[in-house]
Amino acid sequence: MKAAVVTDFNRPLEIQDRVIPLPAAHQVLVRMEASGLCHTDIHAAAGDWPVRPVPPFVPGHEGIGIVEDKGEGTGHIHVGDRVAIAWLAEACGHCDHCVSGWETLCEQQRNSGYSVDGCFSEYAVAHGDYVVRVPGVIDPLDAAPLTCAGVTTYKAVKVSGAGPGKRALISGIGGLGHLALQYARIAGAETVAVDITDDKLRLAHELGADHVIDARTQDVARQVRALGGADVAISLAVSNASLRAAYDALRRHGTLVLVALPADASLELPVFEHVLDGKTVTGSIVGTRQDLAEVFRLHRLGRTRVIREQRRLKQVNESIEDILAGRVTGRLVFDLR
Numbered sequence: 100m101k102a103a104v105v106t107d108f109n110r111p112l113e114i115q116d117r118v119i120p121l122p123a124a125h126q127v128l129v130r131m132e133a134s135g136l137c138h139t140d141i142h143a144a145a146g147d148w149p150v151r152p153v154p155p156f157v158p159g160h161e162g163i164g165i166v167e168d169k170g171e172g173t174g175h176i177h178v179g180d181r182v183a184i185a186w187l188a189e190a191c192g193h194c195d196h197c198v199s200g201w202e203t204l205c206e207q208q209r210n211s212g213y214s215v216d217g218c219f220s221e222y223a224v225a226h227g228d229y230v231v232r233v234p235g236v237i238d239p240l241d242a243a244p245l246t247c248a249g250v251t252t253y254k255a256v257k258v259s260g261a262g263p264g265k266r267a268l269i270s271g272i273g274g275l276g277h278l279a280l281q282y283a284r285i286a287g288a289e290t291v292a293v294d295i296t297d298d299k300l301r302l303a304h305e306l307g308a309d310h311v312i313d314a315r316t317q318d319v320a321r322q323v324r325a326l327g328g329a330d331v332a333i334s335l336a337v338s339n340a341s342l343r344a345a346y347d348a349l350r351r352h353g354t355l356v357l358v359a360l361p362a363d364a365s366l367e368l369p370v371f372e373h374v375l376d377g378k379t380v381t382g383s384i385v386g387t388r389q390d391l392a393e394v395f396r397l398h399r400l401g402r403t404r405v406i407r408e409q410r411r412l413k414q415v416n417e418s419i420e421d422i423l424a425g426r427v428t429g430r431l432v433f434d435l436r
């Protein structure tokens with residue numbers, strides 16, 4: 100099989116021929132159909148986070164494919180099922196986080212395309228308990244972006260408390276942001292979209308954002324405060340400066356949900372203002388298997404639109420360049436069929 104492999108940080112990925120893996124007990128072998136390119140894969144290939152993956156590794160955690168073989172202990176999955184392989188490759192299943200609906204915080208978790216080989220390949224093995232079934236009517240090229248960009252922002256919107264009567268700032272209308280905007284609207288919030296490229300600002304309008312702000316030319320915090328301030332802000336831009344702007348845009352009692360992970364980012368809190376304004380800053384990491392099932396259900400009902408550009412796996416390096424240069428609108432998805 101062909102796989103795109105990170106052989107060392109900050110080097111182009113190599114397309115290699117690899118042996119198709121055999122599913123061990125509790126594993127399924129998936130013939131990949133589609134795999135989304137998340138900005139996290141770019142961080143992984145650059146090794147720019149405090150916890151680094153160990154090369155050589157195969158990135159990719161928005162993998163959709165068909166189960167072709169399976170090991171023992173996978174009775175609930177059948178050969179021929181279409182499944183999603185997400186960031187949470189597996190968790191321990193018995194710690195307090197796992198048993199209380201917070202498996203995404205399990206300290207024993209392994210992550211697809213980071214600590215275990217991911218989905219930038221024609222086949223992948225995955226833990227049968229952690230793949231999520233994809234409803235048959237969903238196009239695999241749409242299902243891929245939902246598997247990280249979708250579930251992560253769906254969860255972040257839940258965590259934020261966005262709802263009717265609330266004003267939600269979505270900072271960054273990229274792969275994640277274009278879906279966050281839709282989930283915030285589904286939740287009933289008034290939405291403010293922010294980005295720095297014309298295409299993404301246009302997309303925000305098209306997707307029904309109530310207000311659109313160009314961070315290149317406008318003072319985001321001032322503009323949002325002029326509207327009355329944000330009750331919730333969801334930070335999805337790979338930009339350190341955007342974190343400050345999102346925090347400063349909050350109104351009293353507002354909540355900032357940190358999702359994007361720019362390298363070396365930090366946010367210094369002005370304690371006096373933070374206390375007197377009763378603000379909250381929280382983090383949100385992907386979503387559970389149940390959240391992903393809900394995301395697929397919403398999509399099947401026609402409530403969300405996945406904006407995507409499809410390419411071949413051999414275009415992986417130019418694809419990364421294009422994302423970094425802001426030339427991809429929505430999500431870039433590799434068609435692996």
Ligand SMILES: NC(=O)c1ccc[n+]([C@@H]2O[C@H](COP(=O)([O-])OP(=O)(O)OC[C@H]3O[C@@H](n4cnc5c(N)ncnc54)[C@H](O)[C@@H]3O)[C@@H](O)[C@H]2O)c1
Pocket residue numbers: 136137138139140142247248251270271272273274275276293294295296299314335336337338340341357358359360361383384385386422425429
């Ligand atoms: N917490 C999680 O669970 C989780 C999950 C997936 C991805 N992520 C992280 O989220 C981030 C975004 O991922 P993505 O795949 O959507 O990336 P992306 O590159 O598709 O989107 C980022 C967007 O931010 C915009 N942007 C850049 N600077 C900006 C600024 N100053 N103000 C407003 N917008 C700006 C870009 O134009 C782009 O549209 C990455 O750091 C990724 O690693 C986190």
Ligand SMILES: [Zn+2]
Pocket residue numbers: 137138139140160186247248
């Ligand atoms: Zn991701």
Ligand SMILES: [Zn+2]
Pocket residue numbers: 190191192193194195196197202205206207
């Ligand atoms: Zn656990």
